[in-house]
Amino acid sequence: MAEDQYRCQAPTMCANNCGFFGSATTLNLCSRCYRDHCLKEHAAVKSLAAKSVQVFSPTVGNGQSSNVLEVPRQAECANRCSSCRKRVGLTGFRCRCGVTFCSTHRYPEQHGCSYDFKAAGKEAIAKANPVVKADKIETRI
Template sequence: MASCDKAENPSPCARGCGIYGAPRNHNLCSQCYKAFLKEKAPKDALTLSEKISSLTIKTEKDDSTIKTKTQRCMVCRKRVGLIGFSCKCGEIFCRNHRYPEEHACTFNFKSIGRVILAKENPLCKADKLENRI
């Protein structure tokens, strides 16, 4: 009765250590196969890290072209991060200088308000002579 683990024709280890090797271990004995795996693991890790670094290099190049500026308040130069308030004058301010009165805004709110009111409330003139011929 032959078992599945034993080979019909055992072959010597491919590294020549004198012990018989198994085909599932690339014709290496168990000790040489463990050494082979230890040698192979750093190479695989190195190739994997090279692949990853090549991917990160591409993203670094993309990031350098889209370089974002740190956002700061235009009055006190304080970093505002995600909570920066943008004004209609086009600048970004912190919470202390977000109001137009605090940062001496140059945007003309009156003229914009008048234009909006004129568009929303058109002039309605009724005909003075209702029964014209």
């Protein structure tokens, strides 16, 4: 029964009329036209991601903070230093700001890091050492 399905199918021409045969798995396109179609779709997705911008909604007067809608940035190449574009391979250093650097630019002073180490340290200390309050003796008497 399955053999009849495959034998009855006649070859179809490419949907772009380029003269080659297409297949149902490639949207009735030949391999060359399908590759071009995929590249166009990929380029359209990249251009859409490049146009992404952070959108801020206005603050409301009653003290609520503004909602921030973040659209992901275009991913940078993970095997190159972000400062000097030197190829780092497996020896790259990932900074807390989320970018990969070479051995020269791995220190925050060398690449102008935007990560706030001071605030992160304060937050870590606050989590590790919770505030301890003694009982009020006056309420027990």
